[in-house]
Structure formats: structure tokens, C-alpha cells
Amino acid sequence: MKKTGNNGGALGYVSVVVVLAGLAAALVWFGIPMESSRTKKSSFEPKMEPEALISKDFSWTNDMVWIPPGKFWRGSETGQTDERPVREVTISGFWMDKTEVTVKEYEAFVRETDYVTVAERRPNPEDFPGADPALLVPGSVIFARPSSPVSLNNHYAWWTYAPGASWRRPEGADSSISGKENFPVVHVCWEDVVAYADWAGKRLPTEAEWEYAARGGFNRREFIWGDELSPNQQWRANIWQGEFPMVNSSHDGFEGVGPVAAFEPNGYGLYDMAGNVWEWCLDWYLPDYYATGPVIDPPGPNTSYDPNEPGVMKKIMRGGSYLCDDSYCSGYRPAARMKSSPDTGLSHTGFRCVIPGPSPTQIAKYLRENS
Numbered sequence: 001m002k003k004t005g006n007n008g009g010a011l012g013y014v015s016v017v018v019v020l021a022g023l024a025a026a027l028v029w030f031g032i033p034m035e036s037s038r039t040k041k042s043s044f045e046p047k048m049e050p051e052a053l054i055s056k057d058f059s060w061t062n063d064m065v066w067i068p069p070g071k072f073w074r075g076s077e078t079g080q081t082d083e084r085p086v087r088e089v090t091i092s093g094f095w096m097d098k099t100e101v102t103v104k105e106y107e108a109f110v111r112e113t114d115y116v117t118v119a120e121r122r123p124n125p126e127d128f129p130g131a132d133p134a135l136l137v138p139g140s141v142i143f144a145r146p147s148s149p150v151s152l153n154n155h156y157a158w159w160t161y162a163p164g165a166s167w168r169r170p171e172g173a174d175s176s177i178s179g180k181e182n183f184p185v186v187h188v189c190w191e192d193v194v195a196y197a198d199w200a201g202k203r204l205p206t207e208a209e210w211e212y213a214a215r216g217g218f219n220r221r222e223f224i225w226g227d228e229l230s231p232n233q234q235w236r237a238n239i240w241q242g243e244f245p246m247v248n249s250s251h252d253g254f255e256g257v258g259p260v261a262a263f264e265p266n267g268y269g270l271y272d273m274a275g276n277v278w279e280w281c282l283d284w285y286l287p288d289y290y291a292t293g294p295v296i297d298p299p300g301p302n303t304s305y306d307p308n309e310p311g312v313m314k315k316i317m318r319g320g321s322y323l324c325d326d327s328y329c330s331g332y333r334p335a336a337r338m339k340s341s342p343d344t345g346l347s348h349t350g351f352r353c354v355i356p357g358p359s360p361t362q363i364a365k366y367l368r369e370n371s
């Protein structure tokens, strides 16, 4: 198992602002704001108390699994420096979506609310001083496999701004979601996923909750299924085989995003906690948070700092994607941390949600007393 330097981050350092600026000489970017004005500030307060759900039916539990309260060893001694120090962390129980949020689920939210995702909004010219307004069109960033060898240090070689790309057109203006209802929704930025979570009466998982759930009740394993990447030559997740970013041998059965739940679930019954698409978390990113943060239900820091891009606030995302391979990213390890600009949805980024309670025991008690 190779442990590379920080190059795995290049998959996550992409911001729509930076890519736009990198692509067109006409787009001269004089400073990256904390949050692009393409997004509006999104204050999220977890509002789901156990009592809030007691009066409703419990059919929502069908698509979620209960992650029991407990302790786990967070981080990795052998991974990146921001995965240390390894500390035992205590987590309260919560429900978690079994799968990444699907196109069908996101579509239901949009149909009911008329929500317009950030990728579908016209970029604000004030964010791009000096740019030709004609170039500022709605769109998103997609992976485009280079046709000749490229330096792994230059992620512009495989990320490109695609006008018209959005969750409805995941591969660009001419693509569609027809037949992909069971695929994870992508091209959703942090604001877009929080809007969905609010609508669904859920919230994003904290980074600690996400890792605890991903480990599936097993401690200190390299991967969520064990310590071998592909036991018996069997791939256990939709990741990248071949030579990133040019040769994708798709030995796991999927060249790009695949349908949710195509692989065996983890120990808690959660699907795709490794690979397929990255999953946004609630937390800001701080590289040294494990050394300084609390060890009981860590809520995440209240600020962000990424030494690789000091001017850009970053949110955590977890689990790796179909673009992660052993030599380059290995973001599918449960300990691997990734961060990305919250204003940017990408073709490999989605999410899933959690609900802190009530526990199955509380539900059973309620049903007993109210039947």
C-alpha cells in the first residue's frame, strides 16, 4: 500500500473559481473570497431532536441504518499527516442514509422546492473582475481524461469547466440523467446538499460520524472491508484501476460513477462508504483538528485552513471516488481526509445524510406506548 504525499489533495483542491480562472486567460482572478458570491451563506443548525420525529411515522428509517453509539480509533498512523494523532473518539448513535443520495431523491427535492443548484446559476461578474461576461455561464467542473501523459501535479490536465454541466447534465450540456435515477447525484456543492438535508429533515454527518460509520464497527482497518485492497482479486468498491488519469481499466465494473449499492455494504449495512462519489460532511477542514479538537462527538472546527491553499475555506468530504487509485489518491481509506471549496460541485462529489435520533429502542418504546 503506497502512501503518497499530498497529491491526493489535487483531486479536491479544485474550485469552480480556480478552474474558470485557470482555463481562460480572459478570466483574471484577483483574490479568492472565503465563499464565492455564487453561493449565499448557509447557516445550518441541526434541528432534529428525537422528539421532533416522535409524532410522525417511522418509514424514513427504511432507507437509513442505525449506527449505534460507541468508541473508535479515529485516523491512521501510516496515512497522511492530517490523519494524526490517532485518538479514541466517542460518538453518539445516529441514523445514516444507506446509500449516497440518488438522482431520484434529489429530483424529488427540486420538484417540490424549485431549488436551483449553484452550478445552474450564472456566475456573478463581481467574482471575476476583468472577465468577459460572455464566458461567465452556468456550468460545473467535470473530469476529462487526458489523451497524452500529464504531470500529476497539474490537475487542470484532467479537470475542465463544462458550460451547462449540472446534476441534471452530469457529463456536460449534452448529457442527461435519463436511466441514472439510481446513481448518486453529483455536481452539488455544499450549499446544495445542505438545502436538500434541511428539506429532508436530516443533516450532513460530522467528519467524525462519517469515519465512525464507514469503519462499520471494525477498528484500525486499512479499508472498510479489511486490510487488503482487493482480496482474492475482487474489487470491493468503485475506484480507479489502471494508471491515473489516463488509463482506466475499470476492473471493478465501472469506468465512471456507478449506481449506488453495487458493492457489498460495510459492517453497518452502509453502501459505497469507499468510492463511487466523495461525500460532503458538515465540518470545516483544519489539518491539526485531531490534535486540538474534543474526543466526544467532535463537531468540527469553526474555521478552516488548508496550507496548500491558504486563502480558501474548505469543507470536509470523505470516502474517495471512482477517480481514486492506490498510487495517487487512496481517498477510499476510511481514515483519508479530503477538503474542497464549498462553492464547488464536481462530477465525482455527492453526499448522504444523517438523523441523530430517536434510537430504535426509543422508537420501539414509543410504538409500544402508542399502539
Ligand SMILES: [Ca+2]
Binding pocket: 238, 239, 240, 241, 250, 251, 252, 253, 254, 255, 256, 322
Ligand atoms: Ca471504477
Ligand SMILES: [Ca+2]
Binding pocket: 100, 272, 273, 274, 275, 276, 277, 278, 279, 319, 320
Ligand atoms: Ca461514496
